[in-house]
Amino acid sequence: MQKNLLETQHVSVQYGGVNALDDVSVVIGEGEIVALMGPNGAGKSTVIKSMFGLAPIASGEVLLHGEPYVPIPHNIVHKSVSYVPQGRRVFTHLSVEENLEIGGYIVKDKSLVKDRIAAAYDLFPDLKAKRDKYSGTLSGGQQQMLAIARGLMTDPKVLLLDEPSLGLAPKIVKEVFELVSKINEERHTAILIVEHNLQSLLPIAHRAYVLDHGKVIIEGDAQKVASGDILERIFMGTYKPTH
Protein backbone atom coordinates (compact mmCIF):
# COMPACT_ATOMS: atom_id res chain seq x y z
CA MET A 1 0.00 0.00 0.00
CA GLN A 2 1.33 3.38 -1.00
CA LYS A 3 1.59 5.87 1.84
CA ASN A 4 -0.22 9.19 1.67
CA LEU A 5 2.24 11.97 2.30
CA LEU A 6 0.12 15.06 2.00
CA GLU A 7 -3.57 15.49 1.31
CA THR A 8 -6.57 17.75 1.61
CA GLN A 9 -9.70 16.10 2.95
CA HIS A 10 -13.01 17.74 2.04
CA VAL A 11 -11.38 21.15 2.07
CA SER A 12 -13.45 24.20 1.28
CA VAL A 13 -11.92 27.63 0.94
CA GLN A 14 -13.91 30.81 0.80
CA TYR A 15 -12.92 34.28 -0.26
CA GLY A 16 -15.52 36.83 0.78
CA GLY A 17 -18.30 34.25 0.91
CA VAL A 18 -17.43 32.86 -2.53
CA ASN A 19 -16.21 29.27 -2.68
CA ALA A 20 -12.79 29.01 -4.27
CA LEU A 21 -12.66 25.33 -3.25
CA ASP A 22 -15.66 23.18 -2.48
CA ASP A 23 -15.11 19.87 -0.72
CA VAL A 24 -11.80 19.11 -2.39
CA SER A 25 -9.85 15.97 -1.53
CA VAL A 26 -6.48 15.69 -3.22
CA VAL A 27 -3.93 13.08 -2.19
CA ILE A 28 -0.21 12.98 -2.88
CA GLY A 29 1.25 9.55 -2.29
CA GLU A 30 4.84 8.52 -1.79
CA GLY A 31 6.97 8.85 -4.91
CA GLU A 32 4.22 9.66 -7.36
CA ILE A 33 3.69 12.46 -9.83
CA VAL A 34 0.20 13.86 -9.51
CA ALA A 35 -1.21 16.23 -12.09
CA LEU A 36 -3.66 18.91 -11.05
CA MET A 37 -5.44 20.34 -14.04
CA GLY A 38 -8.32 22.59 -14.87
CA PRO A 39 -9.15 25.95 -16.45
CA ASN A 40 -8.01 29.30 -15.12
CA GLY A 41 -9.63 30.19 -11.83
CA ALA A 42 -10.62 26.58 -11.14
CA GLY A 43 -8.86 26.66 -7.77
CA LYS A 44 -5.66 24.78 -8.56
CA SER A 45 -3.35 27.22 -6.83
CA THR A 46 -5.74 27.44 -3.93
CA VAL A 47 -5.41 23.68 -3.35
CA ILE A 48 -1.66 24.11 -2.81
CA LYS A 49 -2.11 27.28 -0.77
CA SER A 50 -4.56 25.50 1.50
CA MET A 51 -1.94 22.82 2.15
CA PHE A 52 0.50 25.57 3.10
CA GLY A 53 -1.78 27.59 5.34
CA LEU A 54 -1.89 30.37 2.77
CA ALA A 55 -5.60 30.08 2.01
CA PRO A 56 -8.41 30.36 4.57
CA ILE A 57 -9.83 26.87 5.10
CA ALA A 58 -13.53 27.12 5.95
CA SER A 59 -14.04 23.39 6.45
CA GLY A 60 -12.19 20.15 5.96
CA GLU A 61 -8.60 19.51 6.90
CA VAL A 62 -5.08 18.95 5.70
CA LEU A 63 -3.44 15.62 6.50
CA LEU A 64 0.27 15.01 6.71
CA HIS A 65 1.29 11.34 6.68
CA GLY A 66 -2.36 10.59 7.33
CA GLU A 67 -2.51 12.73 10.47
CA PRO A 68 -4.47 15.98 10.77
CA TYR A 69 -2.11 18.91 10.39
CA VAL A 70 -2.81 22.59 10.87
CA PRO A 71 -0.57 24.21 8.28
CA ILE A 72 1.51 27.24 9.22
CA PRO A 73 3.28 28.62 6.15
CA HIS A 74 6.79 28.80 7.57
CA ASN A 75 6.53 25.43 9.34
CA ILE A 76 5.47 23.01 6.66
CA VAL A 77 8.85 23.14 4.91
CA HIS A 78 10.22 21.51 8.07
CA LYS A 79 7.94 18.56 7.24
CA SER A 80 9.86 17.95 4.03
CA VAL A 81 7.35 19.68 1.77
CA SER A 82 8.50 22.32 -0.73
CA TYR A 83 6.35 24.66 -2.73
CA VAL A 84 7.36 26.41 -5.93
CA PRO A 85 4.63 28.99 -6.44
CA GLN A 86 3.15 30.13 -9.70
CA GLY A 87 4.89 32.96 -11.55
CA ARG A 88 8.61 32.19 -11.03
CA ARG A 89 8.78 34.10 -7.79
CA VAL A 90 12.51 34.26 -7.26
CA PHE A 91 13.98 36.83 -4.88
CA THR A 92 14.98 39.34 -7.52
CA HIS A 93 17.25 41.39 -5.24
CA LEU A 94 19.24 38.35 -4.23
CA SER A 95 21.81 36.66 -6.42
CA VAL A 96 21.21 33.21 -7.86
CA GLU A 97 23.39 31.68 -5.17
CA GLU A 98 21.70 33.67 -2.41
CA ASN A 99 18.33 32.44 -3.63
CA LEU A 100 19.60 28.89 -3.20
CA GLU A 101 21.00 29.68 0.24
CA ILE A 102 17.62 31.05 1.28
CA GLY A 103 16.07 27.90 -0.16
CA GLY A 104 18.16 26.05 2.41
CA TYR A 105 17.25 28.51 5.17
CA ILE A 106 15.94 25.82 7.51
CA VAL A 107 18.81 23.42 6.89
CA LYS A 108 20.95 23.57 10.03
CA ASP A 109 24.01 21.91 8.56
CA LYS A 110 25.42 24.60 6.27
CA SER A 111 27.90 22.24 4.65
CA LEU A 112 24.86 20.32 3.45
CA VAL A 113 23.57 23.55 1.93
CA LYS A 114 26.87 23.94 0.08
CA ASP A 115 26.63 20.39 -1.24
CA ARG A 116 23.09 20.93 -2.41
CA ILE A 117 24.00 24.17 -4.14
CA ALA A 118 26.70 22.24 -5.98
CA ALA A 119 24.14 19.57 -6.84
CA ALA A 120 21.75 22.24 -8.09
CA TYR A 121 24.48 23.59 -10.37
CA ASP A 122 25.01 20.10 -11.75
CA LEU A 123 21.31 19.83 -12.45
CA PHE A 124 21.10 23.37 -13.87
CA PRO A 125 24.42 24.35 -15.48
CA ASP A 126 22.87 27.64 -16.65
CA LEU A 127 22.48 28.73 -13.06
CA LYS A 128 26.09 28.04 -12.24
CA ALA A 129 27.23 30.46 -14.92
CA LYS A 130 25.00 33.12 -13.37
CA ARG A 131 25.57 32.34 -9.72
CA ASP A 132 26.58 35.89 -8.76
CA LYS A 133 23.99 37.67 -10.90
CA TYR A 134 20.84 39.12 -9.41
CA SER A 135 18.08 36.67 -10.18
CA GLY A 136 15.99 39.55 -11.50
CA THR A 137 18.31 39.64 -14.50
CA LEU A 138 17.73 35.99 -15.50
CA SER A 139 15.53 34.90 -18.39
CA GLY A 140 12.10 33.49 -17.59
CA GLY A 141 13.26 29.93 -18.12
CA GLN A 142 16.28 30.40 -15.90
CA GLN A 143 14.13 31.96 -13.20
CA GLN A 144 11.83 28.96 -13.30
CA MET A 145 14.82 26.64 -13.01
CA LEU A 146 16.06 28.69 -10.07
CA ALA A 147 12.65 28.56 -8.39
CA ILE A 148 12.63 24.78 -8.73
CA ALA A 149 16.24 24.48 -7.59
CA ARG A 150 15.42 26.64 -4.59
CA GLY A 151 12.55 24.31 -3.74
CA LEU A 152 14.92 21.33 -3.85
CA MET A 153 17.37 22.80 -1.34
CA THR A 154 15.65 21.08 1.57
CA ASP A 155 15.70 17.75 -0.30
CA PRO A 156 11.92 17.48 0.13
CA LYS A 157 9.84 14.31 0.00
CA VAL A 158 7.00 16.30 -1.53
CA LEU A 159 7.39 19.00 -4.13
CA LEU A 160 4.46 21.19 -5.12
CA LEU A 161 4.93 22.87 -8.49
CA ASP A 162 2.43 25.49 -9.56
CA GLU A 163 2.36 26.03 -13.34
CA PRO A 164 6.10 25.68 -13.90
CA SER A 165 5.70 26.01 -17.67
CA LEU A 166 3.65 29.20 -17.72
CA GLY A 167 5.06 31.72 -20.15
CA LEU A 168 8.00 29.57 -21.21
CA ALA A 169 8.99 28.61 -24.73
CA PRO A 170 7.96 25.06 -25.76
CA LYS A 171 11.55 23.85 -25.83
CA ILE A 172 12.10 25.02 -22.28
CA VAL A 173 8.79 23.54 -21.18
CA LYS A 174 10.05 20.21 -22.43
CA GLU A 175 13.22 20.62 -20.40
CA VAL A 176 11.24 21.47 -17.28
CA PHE A 177 9.15 18.33 -17.59
CA GLU A 178 12.13 16.13 -18.26
CA LEU A 179 13.61 17.55 -15.14
CA VAL A 180 10.48 16.92 -13.09
CA SER A 181 10.54 13.34 -14.26
CA LYS A 182 14.21 13.02 -13.42
CA ILE A 183 13.79 14.43 -9.92
CA ASN A 184 10.94 12.03 -9.31
CA GLU A 185 12.89 9.00 -10.53
CA GLU A 186 16.24 9.76 -8.99
CA ARG A 187 15.14 11.14 -5.65
CA HIS A 188 11.82 9.41 -5.34
CA THR A 189 10.28 12.81 -4.66
CA ALA A 190 6.50 12.95 -4.75
CA ILE A 191 5.44 15.79 -7.01
CA LEU A 192 2.15 17.59 -7.33
CA ILE A 193 2.23 19.59 -10.50
CA VAL A 194 -0.33 22.13 -11.59
CA GLU A 195 -0.40 22.41 -15.31
CA HIS A 196 -2.23 23.71 -18.30
CA ASN A 197 -0.07 21.89 -20.69
CA LEU A 198 -1.72 18.48 -21.00
CA GLN A 199 0.47 16.96 -23.68
CA SER A 200 3.65 17.43 -21.70
CA LEU A 201 2.26 16.51 -18.35
CA LEU A 202 0.08 13.45 -18.79
CA PRO A 203 2.84 11.20 -20.11
CA ILE A 204 4.91 11.68 -16.97
CA ALA A 205 2.09 11.85 -14.42
CA HIS A 206 0.87 8.80 -12.54
CA ARG A 207 -2.43 10.19 -11.41
CA ALA A 208 -4.46 13.24 -12.28
CA TYR A 209 -7.14 15.43 -10.83
CA VAL A 210 -9.26 17.77 -12.86
CA LEU A 211 -10.70 20.74 -11.06
CA ASP A 212 -13.45 23.04 -12.25
CA HIS A 213 -15.15 25.84 -10.35
CA GLY A 214 -13.52 24.71 -7.13
CA LYS A 215 -14.68 21.09 -7.39
CA VAL A 216 -12.82 17.92 -8.31
CA ILE A 217 -14.70 16.62 -11.33
CA ILE A 218 -12.38 13.83 -12.43
CA GLU A 219 -9.67 11.91 -10.70
CA GLY A 220 -7.80 8.78 -11.48
CA ASP A 221 -5.09 7.17 -13.50
CA ALA A 222 -3.39 9.78 -15.65
CA GLN A 223 -3.57 7.70 -18.83
CA LYS A 224 -7.31 7.16 -18.44
CA VAL A 225 -7.91 10.83 -17.78
CA ALA A 226 -5.88 11.58 -20.86
CA SER A 227 -7.76 9.17 -23.08
CA GLY A 228 -11.26 10.59 -22.68
CA ASP A 229 -12.45 13.71 -24.38
CA ILE A 230 -13.66 15.16 -21.12
CA LEU A 231 -10.57 17.30 -20.70
CA GLU A 232 -11.11 19.02 -23.98
CA ARG A 233 -14.72 19.62 -23.17
CA ILE A 234 -13.77 21.24 -19.88
CA PHE A 235 -11.24 23.47 -21.45
CA MET A 236 -13.60 24.34 -24.26
CA GLY A 237 -16.25 25.17 -21.68
CA THR A 238 -18.79 22.67 -23.03
CA TYR A 239 -18.58 20.33 -20.05
CA LYS A 240 -21.81 20.09 -18.04
CA PRO A 241 -21.92 18.26 -14.72
CA THR A 242 -24.48 15.45 -14.83
CA HIS A 243 -26.34 16.35 -11.67
Added chain:
Amino acid sequence: MDFVVQLTINSIIAGSIYTLMALGFNLTYGATKFFNLAHGVMATIAGYTVFYFSSQPLYISIPAGIFAAGLVGYVLDRTIYSPLRKRKASNMVLLVASLGVFTALESLIALKFSSQHQSLPEIFASVPTFNLFGGSFTAIHLLIVASAAVCALGLHALLKYTLFGKAINAVSDDEEVSKIVGINTNRLMGQVFFVGSAIAGVAGILVGFDTVIIPIMGMPLLLKGIIAAIIGGLGSLWGGVLGAFLLGFVENFGIWHISGEWKDVIAFGLLILFLIFRPQGILKKS
Protein backbone atom coordinates in the same frame (compact mmCIF):
# COMPACT_ATOMS: atom_id res chain seq x y z
CA MET B 1 36.51 80.08 0.19
CA ASP B 2 36.63 79.29 3.91
CA PHE B 3 32.91 79.64 3.88
CA VAL B 4 32.57 76.97 1.19
CA VAL B 5 34.74 74.64 3.25
CA GLN B 6 32.64 75.25 6.32
CA LEU B 7 29.42 74.66 4.40
CA THR B 8 30.87 71.44 3.04
CA ILE B 9 31.77 70.27 6.52
CA ASN B 10 28.32 71.18 7.81
CA SER B 11 26.75 69.30 4.90
CA ILE B 12 28.72 66.18 5.66
CA ILE B 13 27.75 66.30 9.33
CA ALA B 14 24.08 66.79 8.49
CA GLY B 15 24.28 64.07 5.83
CA SER B 16 25.70 61.69 8.42
CA ILE B 17 22.87 62.31 10.88
CA TYR B 18 20.29 61.90 8.11
CA THR B 19 22.08 58.73 7.02
CA LEU B 20 21.65 57.26 10.49
CA MET B 21 17.93 58.06 10.42
CA ALA B 22 17.44 56.81 6.86
CA LEU B 23 19.26 53.49 7.39
CA GLY B 24 16.83 52.15 9.95
CA PHE B 25 13.82 53.69 8.29
CA ASN B 26 14.68 52.00 5.00
CA LEU B 27 15.37 48.71 6.71
CA THR B 28 11.98 48.52 8.40
CA TYR B 29 10.23 49.96 5.37
CA GLY B 30 11.81 47.31 3.14
CA ALA B 31 10.65 44.47 5.32
CA THR B 32 7.19 45.75 6.27
CA LYS B 33 6.33 48.21 3.46
CA PHE B 34 4.80 50.76 5.78
CA PHE B 35 5.95 54.21 6.88
CA ASN B 36 6.89 53.68 10.50
CA LEU B 37 6.60 57.23 11.82
CA ALA B 38 7.45 56.07 15.33
CA HIS B 39 10.98 55.66 13.99
CA GLY B 40 11.65 59.29 14.96
CA VAL B 41 10.89 58.83 18.63
CA MET B 42 13.45 56.01 18.84
CA ALA B 43 16.15 58.68 18.58
CA THR B 44 14.50 60.55 21.46
CA ILE B 45 14.24 57.41 23.59
CA ALA B 46 17.93 56.67 23.15
CA GLY B 47 18.92 60.25 23.97
CA TYR B 48 16.82 60.27 27.11
CA THR B 49 18.06 56.87 28.20
CA VAL B 50 21.62 58.21 28.12
CA PHE B 51 20.36 61.20 30.10
CA TYR B 52 18.60 58.92 32.59
CA PHE B 53 21.84 57.03 33.16
CA SER B 54 23.85 60.25 33.47
CA SER B 55 25.43 59.04 36.69
CA GLN B 56 26.78 55.96 34.91
CA PRO B 57 29.91 55.94 32.78
CA LEU B 58 29.32 56.52 29.07
CA TYR B 59 30.37 53.01 28.15
CA ILE B 60 27.26 51.88 30.00
CA SER B 61 24.81 54.68 29.26
CA ILE B 62 25.45 54.85 25.50
CA PRO B 63 24.95 51.11 24.83
CA ALA B 64 21.94 51.25 27.16
CA GLY B 65 20.48 54.05 25.05
CA ILE B 66 21.00 52.19 21.80
CA PHE B 67 19.60 49.00 23.30
CA ALA B 68 16.58 50.81 24.74
CA ALA B 69 15.67 52.21 21.32
CA GLY B 70 16.03 48.77 19.75
CA LEU B 71 13.99 47.15 22.48
CA VAL B 72 11.16 49.68 22.23
CA GLY B 73 11.12 49.18 18.46
CA TYR B 74 10.94 45.43 18.94
CA VAL B 75 8.20 45.64 21.56
CA LEU B 76 6.14 48.01 19.41
CA ASP B 77 6.31 45.52 16.58
CA ARG B 78 5.27 42.62 18.79
CA THR B 79 2.46 44.42 20.58
CA ILE B 80 1.05 46.75 17.92
CA TYR B 81 2.28 46.27 14.37
CA SER B 82 2.40 42.48 14.33
CA PRO B 83 -1.21 42.04 15.54
CA LEU B 84 -2.28 44.64 12.97
CA ARG B 85 -0.44 42.77 10.20
CA LYS B 86 -2.07 39.52 11.27
CA ARG B 87 -5.45 41.19 10.90
CA LYS B 88 -4.36 42.28 7.41
CA ALA B 89 -4.56 45.95 8.31
CA SER B 90 -3.64 48.25 5.42
CA ASN B 91 -0.36 50.13 5.39
CA MET B 92 -2.34 53.31 5.96
CA VAL B 93 -3.70 51.89 9.23
CA LEU B 94 -0.18 50.95 10.27
CA LEU B 95 1.07 54.43 9.42
CA VAL B 96 -1.63 56.06 11.52
CA ALA B 97 -0.95 53.65 14.37
CA SER B 98 2.75 54.51 14.23
CA LEU B 99 1.93 58.22 14.32
CA GLY B 100 -0.15 57.56 17.43
CA VAL B 101 2.77 55.69 18.98
CA PHE B 102 5.10 58.55 18.11
CA THR B 103 2.87 61.13 19.78
CA ALA B 104 2.18 59.00 22.84
CA LEU B 105 5.82 58.14 23.49
CA GLU B 106 6.92 61.73 22.92
CA SER B 107 4.33 62.92 25.45
CA LEU B 108 5.39 60.31 27.98
CA ILE B 109 8.99 61.45 27.66
CA ALA B 110 7.94 65.07 28.17
CA LEU B 111 5.89 64.06 31.23
CA LYS B 112 8.79 62.22 32.76
CA PHE B 113 11.62 64.59 31.87
CA SER B 114 9.80 67.92 31.28
CA SER B 115 9.44 69.47 27.86
CA GLN B 116 12.55 71.61 28.35
CA HIS B 117 15.78 70.71 26.69
CA GLN B 118 18.47 68.94 28.68
CA SER B 119 22.17 68.31 28.28
CA LEU B 120 23.81 64.92 28.12
CA PRO B 121 26.93 64.28 30.18
CA GLU B 122 30.17 65.47 28.59
CA ILE B 123 32.03 63.04 26.36
CA PHE B 124 35.10 65.23 26.48
CA ALA B 125 36.19 67.48 29.33
CA SER B 126 36.63 70.15 26.67
CA VAL B 127 35.57 69.17 23.18
CA PRO B 128 38.57 69.15 20.83
CA THR B 129 38.12 71.29 17.74
CA PHE B 130 39.86 70.70 14.44
CA ASN B 131 40.62 73.00 11.57
CA LEU B 132 40.75 71.84 7.99
CA PHE B 133 41.32 74.14 4.99
CA GLY B 134 39.87 77.01 6.96
CA GLY B 135 36.77 75.19 8.19
CA SER B 136 36.29 73.86 11.69
CA PHE B 137 34.56 70.91 13.30
CA THR B 138 34.56 69.19 16.66
CA ALA B 139 35.49 65.72 17.81
CA ILE B 140 31.78 65.02 18.25
CA HIS B 141 31.21 65.86 14.61
CA LEU B 142 33.94 63.43 13.74
CA LEU B 143 32.19 60.85 15.86
CA ILE B 144 28.94 61.51 13.99
CA VAL B 145 30.54 60.96 10.60
CA ALA B 146 32.39 57.86 11.81
CA SER B 147 29.22 56.40 13.35
CA ALA B 148 27.28 56.90 10.14
CA ALA B 149 30.05 55.18 8.19
CA VAL B 150 30.26 52.29 10.65
CA CYS B 151 26.47 51.81 10.73
CA ALA B 152 26.11 51.96 6.95
CA LEU B 153 28.99 49.55 6.34
CA GLY B 154 27.88 47.32 9.20
CA LEU B 155 24.34 47.13 7.89
CA HIS B 156 25.65 46.47 4.41
CA ALA B 157 27.77 43.60 5.73
CA LEU B 158 24.83 42.23 7.71
CA LEU B 159 22.60 42.19 4.64
CA LYS B 160 25.25 40.84 2.31
CA TYR B 161 27.14 38.29 4.38
CA THR B 162 24.79 36.83 6.97
CA LEU B 163 21.86 34.47 6.51
CA PHE B 164 19.85 36.78 8.76
CA GLY B 165 20.57 39.67 6.39
CA LYS B 166 19.78 37.65 3.30
CA ALA B 167 16.51 36.62 4.91
CA ILE B 168 15.72 40.31 5.49
CA ASN B 169 16.32 40.97 1.79
CA ALA B 170 14.19 37.97 0.90
CA VAL B 171 11.29 39.23 3.02
CA SER B 172 11.63 42.68 1.45
CA ASP B 173 11.40 41.04 -1.96
CA ASP B 174 8.55 38.61 -1.41
CA GLU B 175 7.09 38.00 2.00
CA GLU B 176 4.90 35.06 1.00
CA VAL B 177 7.69 33.12 -0.68
CA SER B 178 9.90 33.86 2.32
CA LYS B 179 7.38 32.06 4.48
CA ILE B 180 7.28 29.18 2.04
CA VAL B 181 11.03 28.62 2.40
CA GLY B 182 10.62 28.54 6.17
CA ILE B 183 11.37 32.08 7.31
CA ASN B 184 9.25 33.07 10.27
CA THR B 185 8.62 36.46 8.71
CA ASN B 186 6.74 37.82 11.66
CA ARG B 187 9.58 37.11 14.05
CA LEU B 188 12.10 38.40 11.56
CA MET B 189 10.24 41.70 11.31
CA GLY B 190 10.49 42.09 15.09
CA GLN B 191 14.24 41.63 14.81
CA VAL B 192 14.38 44.10 11.94
CA PHE B 193 12.60 46.65 14.11
CA PHE B 194 15.19 46.09 16.80
CA VAL B 195 18.09 46.77 14.44
CA GLY B 196 16.46 49.72 12.66
CA SER B 197 15.36 51.39 15.88
CA ALA B 198 18.76 50.90 17.47
CA ILE B 199 20.41 52.76 14.58
CA ALA B 200 17.93 55.62 15.01
CA GLY B 201 18.99 55.54 18.66
CA VAL B 202 22.60 56.17 17.63
CA ALA B 203 21.43 59.29 15.77
CA GLY B 204 19.51 60.57 18.78
CA ILE B 205 22.42 60.10 21.15
CA LEU B 206 24.88 61.82 18.82
CA VAL B 207 22.55 64.78 18.30
CA GLY B 208 22.23 64.95 22.08
CA PHE B 209 25.98 65.08 22.54
CA ASP B 210 26.38 67.63 19.77
CA THR B 211 23.61 69.93 20.99
CA VAL B 212 20.89 69.07 23.50
CA ILE B 213 18.05 66.62 23.89
CA ILE B 214 14.43 67.72 23.94
CA PRO B 215 11.27 65.60 23.73
CA ILE B 216 10.29 67.05 20.36
CA MET B 217 13.65 66.24 18.76
CA GLY B 218 12.25 63.12 17.06
CA MET B 219 10.05 64.75 14.44
CA PRO B 220 12.67 66.80 12.59
CA LEU B 221 15.01 63.81 12.62
CA LEU B 222 12.24 61.55 11.33
CA LEU B 223 11.30 63.95 8.53
CA LYS B 224 14.87 64.36 7.35
CA GLY B 225 15.37 60.60 7.47
CA ILE B 226 12.22 60.02 5.45
CA ILE B 227 13.12 62.69 2.88
CA ALA B 228 16.57 61.12 2.52
CA ALA B 229 15.01 57.67 2.12
CA ILE B 230 12.50 58.83 -0.48
CA ILE B 231 14.88 60.85 -2.63
CA GLY B 232 17.45 58.07 -2.37
CA GLY B 233 15.01 55.32 -3.34
CA LEU B 234 12.82 53.74 -0.66
CA GLY B 235 14.11 50.52 0.80
CA SER B 236 17.60 50.90 -0.65
CA LEU B 237 20.44 51.14 1.87
CA TRP B 238 22.92 53.07 -0.30
CA GLY B 239 20.11 55.04 -1.89
CA GLY B 240 19.26 56.31 1.57
CA VAL B 241 22.89 57.27 2.18
CA LEU B 242 23.05 59.15 -1.12
CA GLY B 243 19.74 60.83 -0.37
CA ALA B 244 20.96 61.84 3.08
CA PHE B 245 24.08 63.53 1.74
CA LEU B 246 22.27 65.15 -1.15
CA LEU B 247 19.80 66.56 1.35
CA GLY B 248 22.60 67.67 3.66
CA PHE B 249 24.42 69.50 0.87
CA VAL B 250 21.37 71.08 -0.75
CA GLU B 251 20.10 72.28 2.63
CA ASN B 252 23.38 73.78 3.75
CA PHE B 253 24.43 75.33 0.47
CA GLY B 254 20.86 76.47 -0.14
CA ILE B 255 21.04 78.85 2.79
CA TRP B 256 24.37 80.32 1.70
CA HIS B 257 22.94 83.76 1.02
CA ILE B 258 19.72 83.50 2.97
CA SER B 259 18.59 82.92 6.51
CA GLY B 260 18.89 79.47 8.09
CA GLU B 261 15.14 79.36 8.59
CA TRP B 262 14.87 78.42 4.93
CA LYS B 263 16.49 75.04 5.53
CA ASP B 264 13.25 73.14 5.97
CA VAL B 265 11.65 74.91 3.02
CA ILE B 266 14.60 73.79 0.90
CA ALA B 267 14.45 70.23 2.26
CA PHE B 268 10.77 69.83 1.49
CA GLY B 269 11.20 71.62 -1.82
CA LEU B 270 13.77 68.99 -2.74
CA LEU B 271 11.38 66.24 -1.65
CA ILE B 272 8.58 67.66 -3.78
CA LEU B 273 10.88 67.99 -6.80
CA PHE B 274 11.77 64.33 -6.44
CA LEU B 275 8.17 63.25 -5.92
CA ILE B 276 7.23 65.00 -9.14
CA PHE B 277 10.21 64.26 -11.37
CA ARG B 278 11.80 61.10 -9.95
CA PRO B 279 9.42 59.44 -7.51
CA GLN B 280 11.42 56.22 -7.48
CA GLY B 281 14.41 58.12 -6.04
CA ILE B 282 18.05 58.15 -7.07
CA LEU B 283 18.61 54.41 -6.74
CA LYS B 284 15.45 52.66 -7.72
CA LYS B 285 14.45 49.56 -5.82
CA SER B 286 11.27 48.34 -7.40
